[in-house]
Amino acid sequence: xxxxxxxxxxxxxxxxxxxxxxxxxxxxxxxxxxxxxxxxxxxxxxxxxxxxxxxxxxxxxxxxxxxxxxxxxxxxxxxxxxxxxxxxxxxxxxxxxxxxxxxxxxxxxxxxxxxxxxxxxxxxxxxxxxxxxxxxxxxxxxxxxxxxxxxxxxxxxxxxxxxxxxxxxxxxxxxxxxxxxxxxxxxxxxxxxxxxxxxxxxxxxxxxxxxxxxxxxxxxxxxxxxxxxxxxxxxxxxxxxxxxxxxxxxxxxxxxxxxxxxxxxxxxxxxxxxxxxxxxxxxxxxxxxxxxxxxxxxxxx
Ligand code: DGL
Numbered sequence: 001x002x003x004x005x006x007x008x009x010x011x012x013x014x015x016x017x018x019x020x021x022x023x024x025x026x027x028x029x030x031x032x033x034x035x036x037x038x039x040x041x042x043x044x045x046x047x048x049x050x051x052x053x054x055x056x057x058x059x060x061x062x063x064x065x066x067x068x069x070x071x072x073x074x075x076x077x078x079x080x081x082x083x084x085x086x087x088x089x090x091x092x093x094x095x096x097x098x099x100x101x102x103x104x105x106x107x108x109x110x111x112x113x114x115x116x117x118x119x120x121x122x123x124x125x126x127x128x129x130x131x132x133x134x135x136x137x138x139x140x141x142x143x144x145x146x147x148x149x150x151x152x153x154x155x156x157x158x159x160x161x162x163x164x165x166x167x168x169x170x171x172x173x174x175x176x177x178x179x180x181x182x183x184x185x186x187x188x189x190x191x192x193x194x195x196x197x198x199x200x201x202x203x204x205x206x207x208x209x210x211x212x213x214x215x216x217x218x219x220x221x222x223x224x225x226x227x228x229x230x231x232x233x234x235x236x237x238x239x240x241x242x243x244x245x246x247x248x249x250x251x252x253x254x255x256x257x258x259x260x261x262x263x264x265x266x267x268x269x270x271x272x273x274x275x276x277x278x279x280x281x282x283x284x285x286x287x288x289x290x291x292x293x294x295x296x297x298x299x300x301x
Pocket of ligand 1: 015016017019020045046047048049077078079080081121122125153154188189190191
């Protein structure tokens with residue numbers, strides 16, 4: 001249904017799965033009056049092991065689905081899609097489209113004192129060189145060290161319990177980086193902040209962890225404020241002196257893949273601090289013909 005006040009339209013958020021919750025959480029904290037529609041492509045997660053052609057195709061399908069909800073802006077809350085599909089998304093969209101790479105890169109470049117920055121992410125993100133390009137554009141003298149961590153997002157998505165499996169995967173990944181030089185580590189996958197405590201335990205207190213979700217939520221607030229696109233009168237309170245909350249909608253492309261849907265629901269409830277969540281199945285035409293991704297691994301310096 002078209003909205004009468006165009007600023008009151010929702011913000012669309014897209015990820016391969018539950019990683020986008022790490023953008024949604026801070027966005028809702030900062031801008032509670034904004035309405036949101038979330039799409040997690042659970043039927044085709046993980047994206048990190050997919051070809052850039054597949055990721056571009058899926059991201060455009062995600063955009064088209066969310067566009068049907070009359071969104072005023074789209075957050076590509078997936079580093080893998082942000083790193084390869086932005087040109088396709090921008091040419092398709094009639095609204096603002098935000099990626100998660102540039103805000104995280106900006107925050108890292110701003111804070112690094114040693115000027116040596118580590119980036120970890122999915123194979124698709126690391127192979128794309130998107131962070132390196134963004135960081136070098138900000139400061140050509142930055143030294144950038146990158147490693148992919150292909151197992152991590154799928155483990156989080158499946159809800160593998162206990163810290164020890166995560167510790168060993170994170171240690172193996174960081175062992176491929178010169179951690180004695182790096183003072184800033186970009187968690188270049190929106191799933192990773194969901195295990196931020198484990199990263200903190202493995203890295204120690206000296207390394208600054210950059211959460212691309214948090215950085216993106218802040219960048220969006222600033223961009224919508226500047227363009228006059230924020231929901232009308234966001235501070236207006238109701239009779240109980242509360243700012244009325246925007247509406248929240250959640251869609252996933254499959255409710256049937258293993259226990260992904262239950263993990264999504266539990267993680268969303270825990271991460272967003274809500275008691276119950278209604279999740280609907282999104283109808284996307286291309287789904288039936290998509291096959292499973294093939295895993296690979298990369299280190300780049
Ligand atoms: N959360 C996504 C990212 O930021 C995707 C993880 C995956 O599906 O492999 O890259």
